[in-house]
Amino acid sequence: MKNKFDALIVGAGQIGGALANLLLKLNWKVGAIDTQTTVGPGKHDSPIVCAINLQSKDLLNTIGIWNQIPKEFIGEFKNMAVKDATGGGKIEFNGDSLGYPSLGNIVSNRAITHLLRQKFTQNGGKLISPAKIKTVKKLAHDWQITLEDDTILTTKLLIAADGANSFIRSQLKIDLWENSYDQIAFVTTLKTEKPHQNTCRQWFHPHSILAFLPMNDPNYVSIVWSVDKNEAQQQKKLTHEEIAKQLSVLSAFELGKVEVASQIYSRPLKMRHVKSYIDEGFALVGDAAHTIHPLAGQGVNLGFRDVTNLFEILKEAKDKGRDAAAIDTLRKYERSRKGDTWTLIATMEAFKQGFVNNNEWLATIRSLGLDITDKLDLLKKFFTYQACKRF
Numbered sequence: 403m404k405n406k407f408d409a410l411i412v413g414a415g416q417i418g419g420a421l422a423n424l425l426l427k428l429n430w431k432v433g434a435i436d437t438q439t440t441v442g443p444g445k446h447d448s449p450i451v452c453a454i455n456l457q458s459k460d461l462l463n464t465i466g467i468w469n470q471i472p473k474e475f476i477g478e479f480k481n482m483a484v485k486d487a488t489g490g491g492k493i494e495f496n497g498d499s500l501g502y503p504s505l506g507n508i509v510s511n512r513a514i515t516h517l518l519r520q521k522f523t524q525n526g527g528k529l530i531s532p533a534k535i536k537t538v539k540k541l542a543h544d545w546q547i548t549l550e551d552d553t554i555l556t557t558k559l560l561i562a563a564d565g566a567n568s569f570i571r572s573q574l575k576i577d578l579w580e581n582s583y584d585q586i587a588f589v590t591t592l593k594t595e596k597p598h599q600n601t602c603r604q605w606f607h608p609h610s611i612l613a614f615l616p617m618n619d620p621n622y623v624s625i626v627w628s629v630d631k632n633e634a635q636q637q638k639k640l641t642h643e644e645i646a647k648q649l650s651v652l653s654a655f656e657l658g659k660v661e662v663a664s665q666i667y668s669r670p671l672k673m674r675h676v677k678s679y680i681d682e683g684f685a686l687v688g689d690a691a692h693t694i695h696p697l698a699g700q701g702v703n704l705g706f707r708d709v710t711n712l713f714e715i716l717k718e719a720k721d722k723g724r725d726a727a728a729i730d731t732l733r734k735y736e737r738s739r740k741g742d743t744w745t746l747i748a749t750m751e752a753f754k755q756g757f758v759n760n761n762e763w764l765a766t767i768r769s770l771g772l773d774i775t776d777k778l779d780l781l782k783k784f785f786t787y788q789a790c791k792r793f
């Protein structure tokens with residue numbers, strides 16, 4: 403039957419696209435459905451980027467797309483500088499001093515997604531896009547998906563990779579822990595007066611966190627500016643010139659005056675974590691399963707770890723002749739992911755609570771703490787570990 407799959411992935415973004423490619427290696431019939439088609443990014447029109455760690459780079463290399471990403475869409479960071487703007491404390495380090503010449507890359511989300519989809523179809527995967535799902539139904543042994551044009555698809559294994567507001571998650575009424583970070587993230591590209599010198603910079607202010615992520619061009623950075631909700635309503639009314647002035651001040655003119663060089667996107671920030679990652683013949687991956695604060699740039703890396711773990715567990719089951727879609731197999735995946743995700747959620751919470759607070763004495767203590775940690779190799783190793791850990 404043409405529309406019968408071994409695995410069907412809903413959502414062919416970075417996470418769904420990566421998993422779809424790996425599952426083809428099991429010689430399965432794999433389909434991926436997405437509401438949106440993709441095009442590759444243009445020069446500076448794609449400010450939505452992710453800091454990709456070495457582990458995620460290895461995964462994209464295994465899939466065979468890393469070397470295909472056009473150079474203009476890959477920035478590299480070799481240094482990190484985190485500053486507490488109120489208390490004056492700072493952590494600064496470079497990869498070289500820790501034995502890592504590169505701490506990671508800044509890559510356009512659109513470039514990765516586009517290449518993953520291309521590779522998937524080249525290798526025999528079926529991409530169904532643009533397509534909208536009407537219903538999802540559990541049959542005795544399979545899942546049945548009906549599209550809006552009444553096409554019926556069936557699959558033994560259904561994967562939800564349809565992002566933070568997952569349609570599949572809500573259709574299947576999967577419970578989640580959810581908590582607003584009470585901030586809005588603004589994302590854009592800035593042209594800077596001085597070169598970024600391959601440094602990721604972050605400033606903690608009482609009501610916002612500003613991150614500069616170095617792009618391939620030495621005078622361009624992609625930024626994530628997480629602003630407290632009430633303040634953010636004011637920022638939304640400002641012109642690009644007014645925003646640029648504020649950002650030059652908030653970044654202490656470290657890269658001189660900045661100019662807004664692309665559209666500005668905004669998104670409310672929420673912590674989400676599903677109470678269950680699996681069911682019989684079903685699993686959630688990526689933002690459909692969890693979202694965290696972007697302050698440490700770890701969301702997509704966490705999702706790529708879901709992909710790697712799930713793939714290894716499915717492969718092992720297949721190699722041993724076991725039912726890969728069975729709940730006992732999928733339970734191993736859930737066990738492998740929950741702890742990792744909770745650890746990152748708790749770490750992000752501690753950072754945010756510890757820094758974004760307009761309290762004078764707390765600022766002094768913070769600053770003391772940060773100055774001390776500057777000398778503590780251990781904390782630097784923690785940051786480096788997130789950037790450079792490999793399987």
Ligand SMILES: Cc1cc2nc3c(=O)[nH]c(=O)nc-3n(C[C@H](O)[C@H](O)[C@H](O)COP(=O)(O)OP(=O)(O)OC[C@H]3O[C@@H](n4cnc5c(N)ncnc54)[C@H](O)[C@@H]3O)c2cc1C
Pocket residue numbers: 412413414415416417418435436437438451452453454511533534535563564565566568569570587588589626669687688689690696698699700701702703704705
């Ligand atoms: C401001 C900000 C900055 C960030 N920076 C970083 C960073 O530096 N480093 C990092 O690691 N992470 C970062 N993240 C997190 C990262 O962007 C996400 O974790 C990652 O993009 C999630 O990928 P995904 O494929 O799970 O979801 P998405 O990228 O949301 O993809 C979901 C896909 O599903 C499709 N879809 C949606 N609904 C349906 C439906 N009903 N049917 C079919 N298809 C559907 C969508 O079209 C899309 O293609 C950041 C997040 C934010 C908000």
